[in-house]
Amino acid sequence: MADVAPQRITDIGPPHYEQFLPPVIKNNYGKWLYHEIPKPGVLLHVAESGDKLYSVRAATPRLMSVDSIRLFADLADKYCDGHLRWTSRNNVEFLLTDESKVDPLINELKENNFPVGGIGNSISNIVHTQGWIHCHSAAIDASGIVKSVMDRLIGHFKNRDLPGKIRIALACCLNMCGAVHCSDIAILGVHRRPPRIMHDTVNKICEIPTLVASCPTAAIRPATVDGHPSVEVIEDLCMFCANCYTVCPSLPLNDPLNDGVSIWVGGKVSNARTEPKFSKLAVPFIPNDPPRWTEVVDTVEKIVDTWRADAKKYERVGDWIERIGWPRFFQKTGFEFTKYHIDDFKHAGLSFKRSTHLKY
Amino acid sequence: MSDTKKDFGTPLLDDLEKGDWPSFVKEIKQPAVRNPMAKDLLGLLETSYREKVGHWKHGGIVGVLGYGGGVIGRYSDIPEKYPNVAHFHTLRVNHPSGWFYTSEVLRKICDLWDKHGSGITNMHGSTGDIILLGTITDELEPTFSELTKNGFDLGGSGSAVRTPSCCVGKARCEWACYDTMALTHHITQRFQDDLHRPAFPYKFKFKMAGCPNDCVASIARADMSIIGIWRDDIRINQDAVGEYADKGMDINSDVINNCPTKCMEWDGKTLNIDNSNCNKCMHCINVMPKALRPGTDTGACILLGSKAPIVEGAQLSSVMVPFMKIKPPYDELYDLADRIIDVWAENGKNRERVGEFMQRVGMGNFLEEIGLDPIPEMVSQPRDNPYIFFEDYYEEDDEEEEEE
Numbered sequence: 001m002a003d004v005a006p007q008r009i010t011d012i013g014p015p016h017y018e019q020f021l022p023p024v025i026k027n028n029y030g031k032w033l034y035h036e037i038p039k040p041g042v043l044l045h046v047a048e049s050g051d052k053l054y055s056v057r058a059a060t061p062r063l064m065s066v067d068s069i070r071l072f073a074d075l076a077d078k079y080c081d082g083h084l085r086w087t088s089r090n091n092v093e094f095l096l097t098d099e100s101k102v103d104p105l106i107n108e109l110k111e112n113n114f115p116v117g118g119i120g121n122s123i124s125n126i127v128h129t130q131g132w133i134h135c136h137s138a139a140i141d142a143s144g145i146v147k148s149v150m151d152r153l154i155g156h157f158k159n160r161d162l163p164g165k166i167r168i169a170l171a172c173c174l175n176m177c178g179a180v181h182c183s184d185i186a187i188l189g190v191h192r193r194p195p196r197i198m199h200d201t202v203n204k205i206c207e208i209p210t211l212v213a214s215c216p217t218a219a220i221r222p223a224t225v226d227g228h229p230s231v232e233v234i235e236d237l238c239m240f241c242a243n244c245y246t247v248c249p250s251l252p253l254n255d256p257l258n259d260g261v262s263i264w265v266g267g268k269v270s271n272a273r274t275e276p277k278f279s280k281l282a283v284p285f286i287p288n289d290p291p292r293w294t295e296v297v298d299t300v301e302k303i304v305d306t307w308r309a310d311a312k313k314y315e316r317v318g319d320w321i322e323r324i325g326w327p328r329f330f331q332k333t334g335f336e337f338t339k340y341h342i343d344d345f346k347h348a349g350l351s352f353k354r355s356t357h358l359k360y
Numbered sequence: 361m362s363d364t365k366k367d368f369g370t371p372l373l374d375d376l377e378k379g380d381w382p383s384f385v386k387e388i389k390q391p392a393v394r395n396p397m398a399k400d401l402l403g404l405l406e407t408s409y410r411e412k413v414g415h416w417k418h419g420g421i422v423g424v425l426g427y428g429g430g431v432i433g434r435y436s437d438i439p440e441k442y443p444n445v446a447h448f449h450t451l452r453v454n455h456p457s458g459w460f461y462t463s464e465v466l467r468k469i470c471d472l473w474d475k476h477g478s479g480i481t482n483m484h485g486s487t488g489d490i491i492l493l494g495t496i497t498d499e500l501e502p503t504f505s506e507l508t509k510n511g512f513d514l515g516g517s518g519s520a521v522r523t524p525s526c527c528v529g530k531a532r533c534e535w536a537c538y539d540t541m542a543l544t545h546h547i548t549q550r551f552q553d554d555l556h557r558p559a560f561p562y563k564f565k566f567k568m569a570g571c572p573n574d575c576v577a578s579i580a581r582a583d584m585s586i587i588g589i590w591r592d593d594i595r596i597n598q599d600a601v602g603e604y605a606d607k608g609m610d611i612n613s614d615v616i617n618n619c620p621t622k623c624m625e626w627d628g629k630t631l632n633i634d635n636s637n638c639n640k641c642m643h644c645i646n647v648m649p650k651a652l653r654p655g656t657d658t659g660a661c662i663l664l665g666s667k668a669p670i671v672e673g674a675q676l677s678s679v680m681v682p683f684m685k686i687k688p689p690y691d692e693l694y695d696l697a698d699r700i701i702d703v704w705a706e707n708g709k710n711r712e713r714v715g716e717f718m719q720r721v722g723m724g725n726f727l728e729e730i731g732l733d734p735i736p737e738m739v740s741q742p743r744d745n746p747y748i749f750f751e752d753y754y755e756e757d758d759e760e761e762e763e764e
Contacts, residue, residue, distance in 0.1 A: 214711070
């Protein structure tokens with residue numbers, strides 16, 4: 001009998017989550033009653049049946065070796081029958097039913113340098129993406145800045161000592177693969193110089209109409225350069241968003257001399273108490289300074305400290321600024337207000353102060 | 361531990377092993393002792409840190425047979441220096457809803473990745489996939505084969521449906537207004553073809569949140585945001601409210617005065633909510649989880665259009681359907697999703713997200729095409745500019761005909 005070639009498996013989608021749920025979740029699915037936070041980094045959910053689920057949350061660097069994942073697997077086996085999950089912000093959660101195992105697990109996580117915390121009025125993990133580890137369009141690194149910022153602010157991860165929730169996110173460029181446009185504090189990589197055009201390859205590897213259409217400010221025009229069909233960039237119209245590079249490798253913008261970090265504040269995603277809002281510019285430019293990006297860290301810490309000292313209970317950064325007003329925000333933080341802080345894209349006028357509600 | 365220092369030294373990265381936050385450098389160094397890809401990644405990254413610029417080339421189309429996405433091609437621009445990351449492609453692996461795993465299944469993924477790739481992952485990417493970070497072209501098919509044998513599949517990339525994701529929902533959260541995980545799994549299966557074979561103008565993301573807290577940032581990141589909500593009365597346990605007061609909570613200050621619609625009253629004994637004026641913001645429930653719960657007439661608010669800034673500016677999703685019941689087989693939801701995708705896929709420009717498409721064609725026109733009536737819930741205010749594109753006008757001949 002001839003051997004039959006094995007059927008190639010495709011289009012099966014992810015494994016069904018149900019096979020990974022611990023019994024306490026299967027038994028109480030959709031029948032949870034309330035939750036508490038008995039200590040930092042621990043959630044206690046109580047079901048209508050009276051069953052209890054302890055979730056112990058620990059920080060991860062998002063980039064994880066298989067070695068560390070195996071360590072988590074071992075810890076899960078030891079403390080909670082192998083059941084664990086990850087959160088939407090790159091933390092890991094172990095799912096326990098035995099309260100007596102909570103503290104030993106916390107200790108073993110700490111011994112392995114995975115701090116426990118990030119629940120309630122604390123800084124959770126920093127959402128970020130690839131940076132120089134893997135991305136072609138990154139103006140800054142991601143993991144290095146996240147590590148540097150959280151090394152400084154880890155106290156606010158481990159403890160619940162903030163007026164409200166605060167969410168920090170980082171994007172290495174304007175593509176914003178980490179969706180930083182709605183964060184309490186956003187760290188955003190920026191370019192400051194127009195693309196360098198490789199005229200001899202533009203027409204070979206790019207579609208010029210797509211390239212022209214990609215520019216939000218219509219700064220790119222078709223042009224013949226040295227006999228090649230190519231493009232020109234009207235530099236005054238270029239605001240270095242690098243969308244042209246995204247659609248055409250012949251227009252790189254990465255530039256070690258001019259790339260750097262911008263800091264944005266006041267965004268939020270959740271509808272809790274106040275509506276979602278975009279992040280707004282706080283500091284337009286800080287140079288790249290690997291490995292520790294000290295000025296970036298200082299700036300983020302300044303924002304956290306200023307908000308923490310001044311905000312009322314439950315006020316997110318954006319809510320706090322709305323109450324005290326933006327002039328007071330710049331005064332209290334000491335950040336310089338520049339022409340760059342004033343919008344000049346479409347609908348820019350919507351953000352001008354068109355009233356006399358001023359504080360003196 | 362690792363001999364990276366001996367070979368080319370990584371003093372800048374080594375500094376990032378210090379400090380209490382978990383170190384990604386330590387993570388890369390772990391497989392680097394046995395895996396040349398991880399080792400070269402360290403060297404390349406150190407070079408980037410020294411030169412303050414990335415060393416990855418733009419894209420490169422690689423994939424597995426029959427799929428148009430799920431693999432992100434990546435080539436280094438200094439392959440002669442770091443040959444083991446000359447190709448360093450990424451596989452996106454569709455995660456189980458809610459990111460629930462067992463130790464057993466995690467070990468399977470680790471074993472196959474140790475064998476076929478760098479041993480480095482992201483748990484997880486921003487969209488939600490498990491990221492297998494870095495392997496060569498020849499390993500893509502074998503990795504995919506082992507993944508599918510173990511019940512996993514690739515996630516979405518490019519101009520396709522991207523991997524749907526959700527909050528923990530009814531698995532653990534008492535506030536979940538519908539089963540986010542069940543819907544996410546169902547949507548992912550239903551859209552497999554559109555997920556693996558990009559055929560849209562641009563990406564399309566579904567994100568499922570169980571309540572307006574939106575722990576999965578659906579309103580900021582999804583084309584179609586499905587956010588759990590209720591439309592009846594908040595359930596109140598008056599005894600539990602009293603307990604919060606007894607334990608020292610200043611209910612007036614923390615809860616009543618923070619209600620955005622001022623629909624609550626507390627007289628020291630009884631909490632009253634004028635539910636017809638409640639806008640479901642979740643604040644009071646967030647503050648008193650033992651005393652307050654969402655109502656029982658639950659479903660989801662369907663919003664559309666969020667995106668990051670490029671090209672026309674960032675958007676948050678806006679209301680399409682204020683309330684929809686969410687129960688299998690989800691016919692009403694899929695009917696709407698299909699109508700939206702059909703109109704957008706047919707008429708959208710290259711790289712035009714649904715949110716930008718709606719802005720370009722006009723929301724009123726878009727609603728007509730997808731068969732939704734305009735309702736005031738869709739706007740935070742009616743227009744304040746008078747440039748109204750009236751669609752009908754009389755001609756003089758019409759009047760004469762009428763008179764006859």
